[in-house]
Amino acid sequence: MAFHDVRFPAAVSFGATGGPERRTEIVTLANGFEERNTPWSQSRRRYDAGIGLRAIEDVEAVLGFFEARRGPLHGFRWKDWLDWRSAPGRRPIGPLDQQIGLGDDATTGFALVKRYGDGPDPYLRPIAKPVAGSVRIAVDGDPVVEGAGVSVDHATGLVTFDLPPAVGAVITAGFEFDVPVRFDTETLIGSAASFAAGSVPEIPVVEIRL
Template sequence: MAFHEIRFPADLSFGSMGGPERRTEIVALTNGFEERNTPWAHSRRRYDAGVGLRSLDDMAALIAFFEARAGQLHGFRWKDWADYKSCAPSGVVAPGDQLIGTGDGLRVEFGLRKLYRSGAEGYLRPITKPVAGTVRIAVGGVERFEGQDYDIDHGSGVVVLHKAPMMEAPVTAGFEFDVPVRFDTDRIAVSVASFQAGDVPQVPVVELRL
């Protein structure tokens, strides 16, 4: 399966429904207690691309995008309007938003990631599809600049510093990002009459593991 580095039209994904999904295995014991475990280290997001459609032109754009991806065959980028920044949705991306590593004098490659924290617990989400032109990097609290101080692979989210940070120097990043997804169906069923009456098609989209 190939991945197409193209974003699903952001104006169509605006208003779509979706979010993270977890998988938990629960075993009920004979004493009334239960054991819980998960085979997934990371959550997986699902969306419905049909909810954001507002006109027949939107429908045509969706069908064109679907056909160009050959249904489920090829992955693509998706903007999750509820979660697409390294900072709060109302904030402005800054180079100190997320800690992505600590210097050891040797390491130069750091993968982008985002921390979701609640109380004493947290989840580190790998970010593999940063948006070009939005990434900001700092080392030891001093901002660095792309091309001059580091390079970034926008297809994997890996930052390569031109010089290894000193011991214990924090490497931080701010960025906007997309979610790597594919269509979770090979069929779109739509009627012009039902669409104009307010009945939009269901077009499931699911996050890809890359």
């Protein structure tokens, strides 16, 4: 298996259903209290891009993409239209959106993350597939241009500085990102409603760990 650095057709994934999944083990004790634990440190997302009547070209694109990935064998990029950027709402993406680390005068590599929730225990989601050309970096609020002292690996989400940031320097970033996924089925069933339209009722995909 491998990861193909290509994106599922975004026009088809627009309108897909899905979202995060958590795994929680719950034991109810004799006194009615519960013990809850999770074997997952990270959530996993599931989607279904099943399409109703669409242009026959859309159906052909989906079938071709499925075959090129050999079904669920190879991973690929997926645009989650509900959650694909570092900034909230419609606010423009900026280099101060997400804190990704603190300088210690030794570390040069910092992984992109997105923070969910306020308070003392937010969820920090690893971002492994940023969109090329979208990443904005800042150190203590001062923008740093990619290629001029800092580089971004768009295959892993790792930001690397030529020189380690100073002790206590706040490293921040803004970005667009995709979700690494694979097809969660070995069969796609489609139909042609006419010479110009067709449908694939179910196209399940699931997030993968990298």
